[in-house]
Amino acid sequence: MTGSLVQVSAGWVPAAAVLLLAVAAVGAVLDGMLAARAEGQPAALGAATPVLETARLLRQRRRWTVAADRPLQMVGTAGLVVVALLMVVVVPFGRWTLSDLPVGVVWFNALDVAVWALVWLAGWGPNSAHALIGGYRFLAQALAYELPLMFAITAPAVAAGSLAVGDVVAAQEGLWFVVWMPVAFLVFCGAVLAFSLRGPFSAPSGVDLAGGVLVDSSGIDRWLLLVGRWALMAAGSAFAVAIFLGGGHGPVLPSWLWSLVKTTALLFVLARVRRSLPTVRPDRLMPFAWVVVLPAVLLQLLVVAVVVVGRG
Amino acid sequence: MGLRQRLSATAVRRAAVLVVEVPGWGRTRCAVEQEVRRRGWRSASSPADADVLVVCGRAGTRLTAAVDLVWAQLPGPRARVEVLDPAAVPATLDRALATLSDDDGQRADAGARPPDPAMGIGADEDPTADRDVEPARAGNEDDQGTDDMDMDDMDMDMDDMDMPMPAGIPLAGGGEDRDGLEMDVLHVPLGPVLPGWPAGLVLHCTVQGDVVQEARAEVLPPAPDSDHDGDLVRGSPADRCDRAARILLLAGPADVATATARLRDELLGSDEPADHRPALDRLARRVRRSRTLRWSLPGEVHARLLALLEAVAGGPDGAAEPVALLPLDRLPALVTGQELGAVRLLVAAADLSPATLLRDGAART
Numbered sequence: 001m002t003g004s005l006v007q008v009s010a011g012w013v014p015a016a017a018v019l020l021l022a023v024a025a026v027g028a029v030l031d032g033m034l035a036a037r038a039e040g041q042p043a044a045l046g047a048a049t050p051v052l053e054t055a056r057l058l059r060q061r062r063r064w065t066v067a068a069d070r071p072l073q074m075v076g077t078a079g080l081v082v083v084a085l086l087m088v089v090v091v092p093f094g095r096w097t098l099s100d101l102p103v104g105v106v107w108f109n110a111l112d113v114a115v116w117a118l119v120w121l122a123g124w125g126p127n128s129a130h131a132l133i134g135g136y137r138f139l140a141q142a143l144a145y146e147l148p149l150m151f152a153i154t155a156p157a158v159a160a161g162s163l164a165v166g167d168v169v170a171a172q173e174g175l176w177f178v179v180w181m182p183v184a185f186l187v188f189c190g191a192v193l194a195f196s197l198r199g200p201f202s203a204p205s206g207v208d209l210a211g212g213v214l215v216d217s218s219g220i221d222r223w224l225l226l227v228g229r230w231a232l233m234a235a236g237s238a239f240a241v242a243i244f245l246g247g248g249h250g251p252v253l254p255s256w257l258w259s260l261v262k263t264t265a266l267l268f269v270l271a272r273v274r275r276s277l278p279t280v281r282p283d284r285l286m287p288f289a290w291v292v293v294l295p296a297v298l299l300q301l302l303v304v305a306v307v308v309v310g311r312g
Numbered sequence: 313m314g315l316r317q318r319l320s321a322t323a324v325r326r327a328a329v330l331v332v333e334v335p336g337w338g339r340t341r342c343a344v345e346q347e348v349r350r351r352g353w354r355s356a357s358s359p360a361d362a363d364v365l366v367v368c369g370r371a372g373t374r375l376t377a378a379v380d381l382v383w384a385q386l387p388g389p390r391a392r393v394e395v396l397d398p399a400a401v402p403a404t405l406d407r408a409l410a411t412l413s414d415d416d417g418q419r420a421d422a423g424a425r426p427p428d429p430a431m432g433i434g435a436d437e438d439p440t441a442d443r444d445v446e447p448a449r450a451g452n453e454d455d456q457g458t459d460d461m462d463m464d465d466m467d468m469d470m471d472d473m474d475m476p477m478p479a480g481i482p483l484a485g486g487g488e489d490r491d492g493l494e495m496d497v498l499h500v501p502l503g504p505v506l507p508g509w510p511a512g513l514v515l516h517c518t519v520q521g522d523v524v525q526e527a528r529a530e531v532l533p534p535a536p537d538s539d540h541d542g543d544l545v546r547g548s549p550a551d552r553c554d555r556a557a558r559i560l561l562l563a564g565p566a567d568v569a570t571a572t573a574r575l576r577d578e579l580l581g582s583d584e585p586a587d588h589r590p591a592l593d594r595l596a597r598r599v600r601r602s603r604t605l606r607w608s609l610p611g612e613v614h615a616r617l618l619a620l621l622e623a624v625a626g627g628p629d630g631a632a633e634p635v636a637l638l639p640l641d642r643l644p645a646l647v648t649g650q651e652l653g654a655v656r657l658l659v660a661a662a663d664l665s666p667a668t669l670l671r672d673g674a675a676r677t
C-alpha cells in the first residue's frame with residue numbers, strides 16, 4: 001500500500017497536531033467517565049473532567065521549589081507533548097501520512113527512548129526527594145520495558161520486510177498482525193502504558209510518592225505533563241493500530257475513519273486496564289520483564305521469522 | 313459574563329482538596345472525603361496539586377507549623393479551612409468554595425505572598441529536643457518533603473564548607489548502600505501530610521536512592537486542651553474498610569479503592585449495616601481473586617488486606633472486635649531496608665492508632 005499511501009504536505013502538520021490532541025482529549029474524557037462511574041456519579045458528569053481540570057490549571061499559579069533546576073525542569077515538562085507530536089509524524093491516518101520514512105519504526109523507537117530523558121529531567125528538576133525518586137523509578141521501569149518494546153515492534157517489521165510504517169500497514173491487508181503476533185501486541189500495549197506513566201506502570205507518578213515526578217508541578221507545568229501523558233498514550237495507540245491492528249484496513253468505512261475508530265477503541269481499553277489493575281512495584285517489574293516477558297517476545301519474533309522464511 | 317469570570321467558575325467546579333487529619337478526628341476526615349466525592353471534587357495528592365487545604369481537628373504547635381508550611385506550598389488560588397465536626401463539613405466546604413471563587417481576594421492573597429518558595433529548616437536541628445520550640449523550627453516536620461532536599465541534613469561532615477551550596481543548601485553526603493555502592497544519603501521526613509497516611513505520624517527517614525536505611529517515628533499531637541475522641545471505632549466494620557481503602561489507594565487499583573471508601577461511608581451513615589453485606593462480599597471476592605494484587609503487594613500487606621475485607625464481609629453489623637495495636641517503637645524495624653513504596657504500604661497495613669498512642673503517652677520512638 002506504500003503506493004496508495006499519500007504523503008501530504010507539511011502544511012498539514014498543525015492539523016495532525018490538533019488531531020492528536022483531540023484523540024488524547026477523547027481518551028481523557030473516557031477516563032473521566034470511568035472515574036465518575038466508580039465514584040457513584042453519573043458518567044456524563046465525568047466527561048467534563050478534562051475541561052474542568054484544564055480550567056483549574058490555567059487559573060492556577062506556577063510554583064517553584066527551592067533551588068530548582070528550572071531550565072532542565074522545563075525541558076522535561078514541555079518535552080512529553082513534543083515527543084508525542086513527533087511520534088505521529090510517521091503514523092498514517094487512513095491513506096494519508098505526514099512522512100512515510102523508510103525507517104519509520106526506528107523513528108518511533110528513538111522517540112520513545114527520548115521519554116527516558118524527559119521524565120528523568122521532570123523528576124530531577126524540582127530538587128525534591130519525592131520527584132527524584134519518581135525519576136529513579138522511571139529509569140528502572142524503562143530498563144524493564146524498553147527491550148521488550150523494541151523486539152515487539154521488530155516483529156511486524158520483520159513480517160513486512162520493511163521498516164517503513166506504510167509497508168507494514170500494506171502487509172496487513174487481509175490479515176492483521178495482531179492475529180499471529182498477539183504476544184508482541186500485548187507487550188507493545190504494556191509498553192505504551194509504561195512510557196505514558198499509566199497504571200499498572202504508574203509507580204514513577206504513584207500516590208505513594210504523593211505524585212512522584214508530578215509532585216511539585218502546578219499550573220501550566222502540570223497541565224503540560226498531564227497532556228503529555230495522554231498524548232503519549234494516544235500516539236502509542238495510533239502506532240499500535242498501524243503496526244498491529246491493520247491501520248486503515250476495514251470494510252465499509254473509509255480508511256481514515258477506521259484509523260480513528262481503532263485508535264479510540266484501543267485508548268479506551270488501555271484506560272480501563274489502567275483503572276482496574278494495581279501498580280506494579282518497581283522491584284517486582286524488573287525480574288518479570290527480563291525473565292518472562294523478554295523470552296516470550298523473543299520467541300514471538302522467532303515464530304514470525306520462521307513463518308517469513310517459510311513463505312519465502 | 314466575561315471570559316475571566318467564566319474561567320474562574322469552571323475552574324472551581326472540580327476543586328482539589330488536601331485533607332489533614334489531626335489525631336482524634338478520623339470521623340471528620342471521612343465526612344470530608346465523602347462530601348468531596350459527593351460534590352464531584354477530588355482529593356489532591358500533594359500541596360502543589362491542591363486548591364483547598366482542609367484541616368480536620370485542632371492541631372498542636374508542631375503540627376500547625378507543618379500545616380503552615382504545606383499552606384505556603386499551595387500554588388494558589390487557595391483556601392484553608394478548619395473543621396471540627398462531621399456535621400459542619402458541608403458548610404465548611406461551601407466557605408472554602410467562596411474563598412476560592414473570590415478573584416479579588418485571591419489576587420490580594422497572591423500579592424501578599426513572598427516571591428520565593430518557603431524554605432524548610434535543616435533536620436540536623438533535632439526537632440525532639442524541645443517540645444516548645446518556636447513554630448518555624450518545627451517546619452522540618454514538613455509535609456511530604458516536597459522541597460525537602462533543602463530540609464535534609466546533608467550528612468554534614470568535615471569539608472562541607474568547601475562544597476558549593478546552591479541556595480545555601482549543602483550537597484548531600486555519600487555513603488555505601490546495601491550493594492556496597494556509594495550513594496547520596498538524604499534525610500526525608502515522611503508525613504504528617506501525605507495521602508493514605510496515619511494522622512499526625514512523622515517518620516524521620518534516612519534514605520539512599522529509594523531505600524529507607526534508618527527511621528524514627530513520632531506522632532504530632534493535637535492542641536493540648538482538646539483531647540478529642542472522634543476516630544472511627546477501632547475494629548468496627550467502617551474502621552476496617554477505612555484501613556483497607558488506604559492500602560488499596562496506595563496499591564493502585566483506583567476503582568477498587570474508591571469502591572471501598574464508598575462502602576465505608578455507607579457503613580458509617582447506615583442504620584442497617586447488614587444491607588451492605590452483598591456489596592461487601594463482592595468487594596472481598598474481587599480483591600481475593602485479583603492475582604495481580606497478590607503478586608504486586610508484599611505478602612503480609614496482601615494478607616492483611618484480605619483479613620480486613622473478609623472480617624467486614626463476615627459481620628458488617630457486628631460490634632467492634634478488639635484489635636491488637638502495633639506499638640510505635642516496632643515501626644522503624646518494620647520499614648528499615650525497604651523501598652519507599654513498600655514502606656508506604658507497610659505503614660498503611662500496620663495497625664496504628666495515633667490518637668491511642670498519644671493518650672497512652674507512647675507517641676515517640
